[in-house]
Amino acid sequence: MEDLCERIERAALLRTVRILAARAHPAAHDAGTAFLAEYCAEDAALLQLLRADAGASDDAIGWILDAAQRLAGAGTSASEHAAPHEPTHLESVFNRFGAANGSKEGFPIRSLTDGAGMLFPRPVGDLDDAVRGHREVCDRLARHFARKSPVHMPLGELLRVLEETMSYVPSPAGADIALYDYARMTAAYAAALHRYAAAQDIHSAHTYEERGGEALPAFLLVSADISGIQPFIYAIPSKGALKSLRGRSFYLEILLENIVDEILSACGISRSALLYTGGGHFYLLLPNTVDVQNLLTRCHTEANSWMLEHFGSSLYLAMAWTACTGAEFAGQGTQEAFHRVSEGLSAEKLCRYSEDQLAAMFVPESAWNKTRDKDRECAVCHTSTTHLMPYSADSSIEACGVCSHLFTFGERILTKNAFCVSAERSAEALSLPGIGRTLYLTAEELDDVDRLSYKIERIYAKNAAYTGDLPAAHLWLGDYSARENKALLEMENLAQRSGGTEDSKGIPRIGVMRADVDNLGAAFLAGFPSEYVTMTRTAALSQRLSLFFKHYINLLCSGSVSGVGDRQKTAPFSLFGREKKAERDVHIVYSGGDDIFLLGAWDDIVELAVDLRRAFLRFTGGKLRFSAGLGFFKDKCPVAEMARRTGDLESRAKDQRGADGRPQKDSVALFGAVTEGRSLAEFERHTPIYGWDVFIDHVCGEKLAFLRAHCIFEEGAKGERLSLGKSAVYRLLTLLEQDGQIQLARFAYALARLAPPAQSPAQEAYRRVRTQLYEWYRDPAERRQLSTALQLIIYSIREKGEGSNG
Structure with a gap:
């Protein structure tokens, strides 16, 4: 039997489908209800909830849905609201972000997966035929519902289907907020309100309003951040470096996603509550109950105990949360809520670990300090271990099980698209922290997951759709990699590809790009003018940034730099005007949140950096920019050294000053002159830094x-x-x-x-x-x-x- 909270979330998501169907058929009477009736007829009670008008319900579920819809759509003036049933186009969320520049851009109505190109915003005046666009998107949604009724879809699959179909459809919350973002925020608010109301013995709209309504501290804004990511990723031997890099960076991404899902599963809430994840960071919207706060404390403690056991103090999960009211999220209080949780997270990082953990860390024979075998040490992470095995990339060294399996994982993620989490350990599985348990991660083919011999707790589908009945999350992932005959190009091969081929002129060097978005933290705290600040709009902003850095970046690496519908196709940037294949000889080490690490042939890295900058500027309407360091290295240079020196360049680019002495940012620093015999100090002294x-x-x-x-x-x-x-x-x-x-x-x-x-x-x-x-x-x-x-x-x-x- 369906959990009541799950039913509430399902109803919240499907209520927004009525809006899409009504716009797709504007001449039909109550087209939204008729559309849902076709696919939800077997559940009359659910269908009744979907028919209910906001504000008119006082039953056990309806009032929660109505309150959630008001919160998700609050904070925007009447003139800014998209008419619920009037077919219009989605405007760019960056229209209202930062300083107004008078331009108004938007998108054609389409599905997220239509075509192979990027969808850049265009002048709103150039967009037409919104009705046809709504109808085509609605038809695609109907095909999904005909395949499997939305009554029976797991919430993860329903969220994926709505993301695919409603990411470029405007919502009643504002012309710049996608219907998908409105839907997931409605579901998140509804789930949190339901859990909070149950804990507070609130069972009706009347009692809710009598107790304070939107002034009640019903919500928790939760933030978490993993420290030590870069040293963990770069602690690898030179042989097989690329596979190790990819394995370690993606492993940490899945580790964080799994912590999110452990929390949500224990709360009985879907991933609609996940506001943002990327770059080792996440935000959640949870109910403010004693049980949830105790759960967060337990998760925080157990995750760090697990990290101490497996990686020592090199990785640490900081976590903080703050109680919030609905009124805060519906208006200017959103900025203050993010500011509070940010300060809490910073303070938590300065006071790591519980008292018990700190005490154990100073006991020589504790589980975290005990020398397992003083004569046997992992050649990669240098921890003592009783179990060593040959390292696949270099038979001359031996590694512990974790390091060896991380390399193998890096090999498998190149060809696998399903990452399965199980409580059962299998060969070459990687350990993951759970709440009250240890979990294990394996890489599989998505087509095979329903036939595996072990029980799966959850699946992470990489850039692919899972339509089975297992709990699954769809993950966009920047995973482009240069290959030849399906084999990954290693460092030496990449260096030799400068100029386009191994026979072309061009010094054999690895290019490394490290970049992140300028002032993104401030953007989340104060990017929108006060009249436009809502949690829903903030969630829409994070979704757009994730789309660029986790999805569109793959297209840019493959040489596709034009937007869908561009009248004139744009060629990839070229330094020297040479004939080269469009696909770049580069690898994405990681790209998520606001952070990018790429490496490849040095000229492709420089050219791709320009393509990325141009695309990002166009994507954000010039409202956000990034600074970058571009370093050039011999292929034998240790990856950690490449990362460190390029990170220094990135920092210097961010410190670039304008004529007024203030930080200019929006800059690039290149690693120095190339004349013979120069020392490192001379290189750095002559480092060119430019806007x-x-x-x-x-x-x-x-x-x-x-x-x-x-x-x-x-x-x-x-x-x-x-x-x-x-x-x-x-x-x-x-x-x-x-x-x-x-x-x-x-x-x-x-x-x-x-x-x-x-x-x-x-x-x-x-x-x-x-x-x-x-x-x-x-x-x-x-x-x-x-x-x-x-x-x-x-x-x-x-x-x-x-x-x-x-």
């Missing part, structure tokens, strides 16, 4: 383009372009990094030495190069940009076999 527009338009679009148009970088080459050999380029680069009148004279002399014979067809190109480079040298900013352009050219013209210290 993105300066790098794209001036370094690449002007300086690099000018040099490509007027020079050929081969010694003694004939033709109309000026011949510049590598030694000449190095000479110019050295002079560009120096200042003063004497250096200016030396630079002019160096330019004079480039002159071709008097009758050479390259004379005109030489005159232009001499004049332009001399002019750029005289301006410090232009000189620095020219220096970076020459550095990129040096990288591009080096032969793969040349020795290099750079």
